[in-house]
C-alpha cells in the first residue's frame with residue numbers, strides 16, 4: 565500500500581508532495597550545546613538538534629537517526645544510526661586532527677516515513693597544544709664546536725612529519741643575534757665556528773602537525789678552552805691544562821667503593837688573573853661522596869700550588885666529576901691545572 569516507504573522525500577514529485585507531511589528536523593548543532601566549529605577532543609563527536617516538527621495530525625515521532633561525514637550530508641565516517649528519541653548524541657570514535665566532521669539527522673514518524681535530512685555546518689578537530697621540548701644533554705666537541713641533544717613529544721597531533729626541530733645558539737642570554745640550524749629532522753645538532761671557551765646559550769623548538777611550536781628552556785655551555793702551549797707553565801710532562809680566566813671544565817674520575825679517595829692536582833694562575841678575583845677552584849662531585857671543593861690561594865700566582873681533595877670513602881663504584889673553575893673576567897687571565905693524581 566505504501567509506495568513511498570524508504571524513499572527520499574526531497575526528490576521528485578512524491579518528495580515535494582510529502583515534504584509537507586513528514587517530520588522535519590531543521591537545525592543540527594555540533595557539540596553538546598550551542599554550535600561549535602572547533603574542538604580539541606578526539607575521542608568522541610557530539611551533536612544536538614531541534615526536536616522534529618510533526619506536520620501531520622495524529623502522527624508521532626518514532627526515532628531520530630544520525631550519520632557522520634567529512635562533508636555536509638556525508639556518511640563516510642558513520643552511516644545512519646538510531647539515536648532513539650533523544651535530540652542529542654555522543655558518538656565515541658577516534659577523530660583525526662585537521663579533519664572536519666558533519667552530523668546529519670533525520671526523523672521517522674510512527675508510520676515509518678523519514679523526513680528530510682538536516683546537517684550541521686561542521687566542526688574542525690584542532691590541536692592547540694604545543695610540543696614539550698627538552699634539551700637532554702650537550703657537550704663541547706672541540707674549541708669551536710658544541711653538540712646539543714634533545715627530545716620532544718606532542719600529546720595532540722604529534723610532531724610534524726618532516727623536519728620538526730629547530731635549534732638556536734647565541735652568545736647572549738636573551739638569544740639576541742642567534743644562529744640556527746634551520747628546521748631539521750634529527751634530534752641532535754652541532755654548532756661550529758664558535759669561539760674558544762666562548763659561553764653560548766641555546767634552545768630547541770619543535771613543531772607539531774598543526775604547526776604549534778614548543779620551546780625548550782635556555783641552556784648554556786662553553787666551547788672547550790683547550791690547552792695552552794706555553795712551556796713555562798708546564799710543570800712536568802708535555803703540557804698543562806690551561807684555561808682562560810672564567811673557564812669551566814670537567815674530567816671524569818672513575819672510583820671504586822670502600823676505599824679512601826684522595827685527589828691531588830697542581831694549580832697556578834697568572835698575574836693578569838687578578839689578585840682580587842675569586843681564586844680558581846677544584847670541585848669533586850658525584851654519587852657516593854659528599855661534594856668537596858678546594859680553592860687555590862695567593863701562593864698559586866705564577867707558582868704551582870699543590871691542592872689536595874680528601875673526599876672520604878666512596879660508598880659505591882662511580883664515575884665522579886672533577887671540575888676546574890676560574891672566576892676572573894680579566895681578558896688576559898689564565899689558570900692552569902697539571903699532574904692530576906687520583907689515589908685509592
Ligand SMILES: [Ca+2]
Nearest residue numbers: 594600601686
Ligand atoms: Ca559547527
Ligand SMILES: [Ca+2]
Nearest residue numbers: 693720721772
Ligand atoms: Ca600539539
